Amino acid sequence: xxGGYVFTWGGIALGVAGLxxxxxxxxxxxxxxxxxxxxxxxxxxxxxxxxxSMPRVWLVLLGGGGLMTASASLIQHMLV
Amino acid sequence: MPDSVTLLFAFVLALAGMGWLALAMxxxxxxxxxxxxxxxALARRLRWLGGLSLLGALxxxxxxxxxxxxxxVWFMTLAAAALVVAFTLSWRAxxxxxLLPGIRAELN
Amino acid sequence: xxxxxxxxxxxxxxxxxxVLGFVLMIVFFFxxxxxxxxxxxxxxxxxxxxxxxPMPSFDQVLKPVFETMQPSxxxxxxxxxxxxxxxxxxxxTPSVWGAYTTHxxxxxxxxxxxxxxxxxxxxxxxxxxxxxxPRSGASLPDDRLxxxxxxxxxxxxxxxxxWKNVGYxxxxxxxxxxxAALVSGVIMHRKLFRELFTFRPNKNKQRSLLDLHNLTGVVxxxxxxxxxxxxLVIFAGIYFPITHTQLEPLHELHERLDAEETGLPHDRxxxxxxxxxxDAMVVEAQRRWAEKGMAGEVGFxxxxxxxxxxxxxxxxxxxxxxxxxxxxxxxxxxxxxELLREDPPSSAVDSVNEFxxxxxxxxxxxxxxxxxYVLGGLMGCVCIATGFLFFVEKRKRQHAKQxxxxxxxxxxxxxxxxxxxxxxxxxxxxxxxxxxxxxxxxWPERQAMERYIFWGxxxxxxVHAFLRSAPVAQGRLNPAWxxxxxxxxxLAVVAVLLNWATTGDHLxxxxxxxxxxxxxxxxxxLAGAMVALFAARKLKQRAQRAPVLRPESSGPAHA
Numbered sequence: 001x002x003g004g005y006v007f008t009w010g011g012i013a014l015g016v017a018g019l020x021x022x023x024x025x026x027x028x029x030x031x032x033x034x035x036x037x038x039x040x041x042x043x044x045x046x047x048x049x050x051x052x053s054m055p056r057v058w059l060v061l062l063g064g065g066g067l068m069t070a071s072a073s074l075i076q077h078m079l080v
Numbered sequence: 081m082p083d084s085v086t087l088l089f090a091f092v093l094a095l096a097g098m099g100w101l102a103l104a105m106x107x108x109x110x111x112x113x114x115x116x117x118x119x120x121a122l123a124r125r126l127r128w129l130g131g132l133s134l135l136g137a138l139x140x141x142x143x144x145x146x147x148x149x150x151x152x153v154w155f156m157t158l159a160a161a162a163l164v165v166a167f168t169l170s171w172r173a174x175x176x177x178x179l180l181p182g183i184r185a186e187l188n
Numbered sequence: 189x190x191x192x193x194x195x196x197x198x199x200x201x202x203x204x205x206x207v208l209g210f211v212l213m214i215v216f217f218f219x220x221x222x223x224x225x226x227x228x229x230x231x232x233x234x235x236x237x238x239x240x241x242p243m244p245s246f247d248q249v250l251k252p253v254f255e256t257m258q259p260s261x262x263x264x265x266x267x268x269x270x271x272x273x274x275x276x277x278x279x280x281t282p283s284v285w286g287a288y289t290t291h292x293x294x295x296x297x298x299x300x301x302x303x304x305x306x307x308x309x310x311x312x313x314x315x316x317x318x319x320x321x322p323r324s325g326a327s328l329p330d331d332r333l334x335x336x337x338x339x340x341x342x343x344x345x346x347x348x349x350x351w352k353n354v355g356y357x358x359x360x361x362x363x364x365x366x367x368a369a370l371v372s373g374v375i376m377h378r379k380l381f382r383e384l385f386t387f388r389p390n391k392n393k394q395r396s397l398l399d400l401h402n403l404t405g406v407v408x409x410x411x412x413x414x415x416x417x418x419x420l421v422i423f424a425g426i427y428f429p430i431t432h433t434q435l436e437p438l439h440e441l442h443e444r445l446d447a448e449e450t451g452l453p454h455d456r457x458x459x460x461x462x463x464x465x466x467d468a469m470v471v472e473a474q475r476r477w478a479e480k481g482m483a484g485e486v487g488f489x490x491x492x493x494x495x496x497x498x499x500x501x502x503x504x505x506x507x508x509x510x511x512x513x514x515x516x517x518x519x520x521x522x523x524x525x526e527l528l529r530e531d532p533p534s535s536a537v538d539s540v541n542e543f544x545x546x547x548x549x550x551x552x553x554x555x556x557x558x559x560x561y562v563l564g565g566l567m568g569c570v571c572i573a574t575g576f577l578f579f580v581e582k583r584k585r586q587h588a589k590q591x592x593x594x595x596x597x598x599x600x601x602x603x604x605x606x607x608x609x610x611x612x613x614x615x616x617x618x619x620x621x622x623x624x625x626x627x628x629x630x631w632p633e634r635q636a637m638e639r640y641i642f643w644g645x646x647x648x649x650x651v652h653a654f655l656r657s658a659p660v661a662q663g664r665l666n667p668a669w670x671x672x673x674x675x676x677x678x679l680a681v682v683a684v685l686l687n688w689a690t691t692g693d694h695l696x697x698x699x700x701x702x703x704x705x706x707x708x709x710x711x712x713x714l715a716g717a718m719v720a721l722f723a724a725r726k727l728k729q730r731a732q733r734a735p736v737l738r739p740e741s742s743g744p745a746h747a
Contacts, residue, residue, distance in 0.1 A: 012430055026442035028537040030431055034424035035541065038417060042367045050196045069434070076438050087556055102385045148511035148543060149554055155410050156560035162407040163567070166385040 003061030004048060008041040010068030014075075083144045087153070090140035094161035097133030099179045100126045102165050111173040134158065197372035205369045206579055206598070209572045211347070211362040213605045216572065218344035219415070220565025221336070221613070223550065223558050226292045227705035228336030232620045234691045235328065236295045236321075237706060243289050243296070243486040244322040246466035250298065250489075253325055254285045257300045257316040260330070267314055271306045279304070283313060283456075285491040289322075291508050291553050296322045333635040335620060339642075340613075345419070348639075353426060359419075360427050366416040373405055380406060394581045401574035404567040411564040412571075418548040421541070451528050452519055453498035461497040464525035473503040473518040476530060482516060484508070487551075491522060500528055508553040511546045569606075576602035580660070588663035596660040600653040600668070607672035608649030610716070614679035615645030617713075621686035665731050673724035680717035684710045 015033035044061065051057050102108045104126035109118045137157060141150040168175055221228065230237050244250065258279060267275050279302035286299045298320060301313040319328045333339060342348050349355030374380060384406060387399045405412070420427065431439045447454045470486055477484055487506030493499040499522030504515035517531040534542060550558065580599045587595040619641040627634050649672060656668040687710060688694035698707035 009428060009430065012428055026439070026446075028535050031541040032537045034428065035421055035544070037424070037428060038364075038367075038420045041364065042371070045364065045368055046197075046200075046371060049200045050193050073434065076435055079438065079441065084556075098385070105382060105385070107382075108385060145554065146510045148546075149552060149557065152511065152547065153554070153557050153560065156408075156557065156564060159408040159411060159567070160560060160563055162385065163403070166387045166403050166407070169385055170387045170389050 003058055003065070004041050004044040006065035007044055007061040007068075008037050008065070010065035010072070011040055012037040014068040014072045086140050086144050087157075090137040090144075090154070091157055091161065093133050093137040093140065094157045095164060096179060097130045097137065098158070098161045098165040099130075099168075099176050100133060101130035102169060103176065103179065104130065108169055108173075108176075111169055112176045194376060197375040201369050201372040201376060202579065204365045205572075205575055208362040208365040209575055210601060210605045211358055212366055213569060213572050214347065214609065215344055215359055215362060216565050216568040217609060217613075218340045220562045220569070222341040222344050223561050223565070224705075224708065225334075225336030225341045226290075227708055228340065229334040229338075230294065230705045231687065231709040232335040232617070233295075233328070233332045234693070235332075237691075237693065237703070238294050238323075240292055240294050241289070241296070241322040243287065243470075243489065244325075246287075246470070246489065248467075249320075249322065249325040250287055251463075251466075253298060253318060253320055253327065254282075254300060257298065257318050259302065259314045259316040263314055263316075267304060267307075267312075270308055270312050271304060272308060273306050276305055279314065279316075281305075282494040283492065285494055287489045289487065290506060290551055291485070294321075295319050295328060333620075333638050335616060335638070339616070339639070345423070356423060356426050360423060363416045363420050367413065370405070370409065370413055370416075373402075374409075377402060377406070394578060397574050397578040397581060401571055401578055404571040404574070408564050408567045412568055415548060415564075415568075418544045422545050422548060452500055453493065455498070456493045456496045457498040459497040460495055461499065461523040463491070463495070463499065463501075463522045464520075466491075466501055469501055469520045469525055470503060472520075472527070476518055477505055477516055480516070484516075488515070493522075497523055499523065507546065507551040511543055511552060573602070573606045576606075584660060585663045588661060591661075593661055596657050596666075599660045599666050600650075600657040603653035603657075603666060603668045603672060604646070604650040607669065607676060607720075608646055608653060610676050610720075611649045611672060611679065612642050612646035614676065614683055614713070616642040617683045618679065618686060621683070621690045665727070667731070670724050670727040670731070673720045673727065677717040677720040677724065680713040680720070684713055 012033045015029065015036070048057050048061070103112065103118075104123045106118070109123075138150070138154045141154040141157070144150065145153060165176070264275060264277065281303040282300050283303050284299075284301040286301075287296060289296050296319065298318045300316045302316070304312045304314050318330075320326060321328065339348070345359055346353075346355035347358060349358070377383075383399075383402065385403075387396075387403050389396050389399075391399075425432070443454070466489070470489075473486070474483070482505065484505040485508070486503060488502075488504040490502045490504075491499065492502070501520045501522050502517055503520070504517045507515075515531065519528045519530075520526065521528050546552070550561065576598065580595050580602065584595045584599075587593070616638050619638050623634055623637055625634070627637060631637065632640070652672070653666070653668045656671065657666045660666050684695070687706070693703075693706055695707060695710055698704075698710070
């Protein structure tokens with residue numbers, strides 16, 4: 001579950017930063033990513049239970065989440 | 081036609097639609113008609129009838145309200161109708177025979 | 189972890205469903221009640237039992253009240269850690285005046301947000317609240333608890349557990365698990381369409397319970413899914429506060445750009461200026477809405493930077509005729525009354541978001557849909573309750589043979605959360621009718637007393653459920669179910685009678701006057717009493733028929 005949260009946080013952060021940078025209005029980007037974010041969280045949560053390999057789950061969730069979060073901060077740094 | 085009457089008709093159509101869809105299923109057909117046979121052709125026709133009836137309910141809902149509201153009213157009406165049909169099958173299965181006049185309901 | 193998808197989903201569904209099911213019962217039940225929160229308010233506050241009123245004149249009715257509103261002692265007290273130096277007792281710089289009404293509100297809620305001098309963070313605000321009768325401008329006493337909109341409704345989304353927002357998080361987690369339970373339930377249920385209408389009450393108890401669980405779950409599946417999902421989206425700012433933490437700089441950047449673009453000043457100018465006629469602005473706003481083909485009533489009035497040259501008035505339309513929560517906001521310069529900005533039509537994403545939030549928050553006017561929502565909510569409760577009962581039934585005999593207390597504990601908790609919760613709800617309504625208007629010295633406020641009685645009644649129900657649960661450890665039925673059903677039936681009737689006794693508004697009078705809010709609450713309680721009585725009778729019959737199983741019995745194994 002925590003892994004899922006990290007992954008989703010990263011996804012939303014990257015989504016918002018990326019879409020805003022690409023020109024979408026800020027609150028629109030925020031709302032869209034929130035909506036998609038919860039669906040992503042749901043899928044990822046279910047996958048974590050159904051998956052066969054636990055290490056793989058952790059790698060994708062924490063690794064992917066961390067990577068996306070960092071990318072979001074990078075984009076922000078370039079804009080502000 | 082006043083709105084409440086239209087919506088009442090929509091509910092009736094939803095009930096009938098759900099009823100026909102239920103009758104198209106073997107287990108429920110048996111509950112209502114016992115030994116009488118339901119041919120595949122009849123089952124198919126029941127499904128079509130059910131589907132069209134549900135669609136009709138949607139159109140009536142759209143006639144009453146703004147599209148977004150009508151969609152929600154329709155979804156919830158379908159849920160209520162399905163619930164009523166399920167309970168009818170559990171306790172008074174024979175009542176569903178009214179949906180197919182011409183075939184005698186199982187007497188038991 | 190598991191051999192296949194179906195098994196892993198079954199494990200997830202069972203155990204997470206069990207643990208968070210208790211929270212979800214509360215969320216669904218109080219959510220269903222909250223559909224009619226304002227009607228419950230009127231039952232609880234007899235002085236507000238009149239017809240719903242439109243937004244009254246600002247210039248004549250609202251302005252004088254706004255000018256006299258000050259925050260309560262309690263709220264001023266909460267500022268202690270947020271200011272440098274002594275806490276001010278009187279506030280003079282309002283940053284916002286707001287009034288909000290819907291087509292279901294007889295009384296009007298007003299709020300004022302004051303700037304706090306010497307605050308550590310410059311955008312700290314303290315709020316003053318007031319409820320008035322819009323026909324006269326007279327204020328209602330502050331200590332009347334609006335049981336519907338200020339207790340049942342917050343219970344639904346936060347369990348009224350406000351410390352560090354923990355309640356919100358618990359509900360959010362429960363909502364996510366709800367979604368997972370729905371999906372895992374579908375994966376587990378092989379014959380989803382074939383068994384759509386299947387409910388076999390005459391088969392063995394486990395089969396009947398499972399049938400009902402599946403029926404109430406599947407038939408309203410879109411409803412359950414959408415409500416859990418939209419609930420999460422509404423509070424996304426709490427659950428994923430990304431734009432106020434990690435991406436705060438981006439947010440600030442956007443706000444600055446936005447302020448330049450919209451022409452709505454972000455800060456005060458520091459120059460005093462009187463306000464022009466707001467009533468004239470309202471007339472103009474309504475004219476513009478009608479021009480767009482969206483004629484409507486005023487839902488929300490807000491004045492910002494009050495008394496300042498940069499002040500502006502925002503007028504939003506009440507969302508009665510569609511699902512989406514659009515505001516069609518129109519903004520005027522406070523000093524001159526000239527139009528500053530007409531909010532443009534929503535973007536695609538915005539429209540989707542407004543639809544999703546509007547679906548859940550229900551500001552629309554459609555009585556049938558509201559009742560259908562209540563039906564959906566109650567179906568959710570039945571789904572969760574039958575889930576508990578199925579869990580207990582499946583394991584009861586096994587646990588009896590093993591001498592384990594597991595099934596017994598779950599069963600007692602189930603009684604607490606199903607019938608116990610209803611007992612507590614009726615308890616607070618009865619307390620509302622019986623408590624004196626002012627509690628007298630030494631006693632807590634009336635509002636607080638009502639809340640304590642709610643929690644107290646629930647605790648009593650729990651104690652009762654546990655004390656009576658011994659038979660479950662022997663594989664039999666817990667008599668607490670029947671006893672609490674009888675209690676529910678009795679309490680419901682008492683509540684209706686008390687309404688008559690203390691306000692004179694008995695059913696014949698409210699029905700003949702067509703005053704549905706109060707009649708509706710009374711009728712709903714009476715219907716509930718009948719259901720509870722029926723259940724109690726069925727339970728008695730079942731208890732008389734059930735076989736007795738002893739732990740050391742060498743009887744045949746059960747299926």
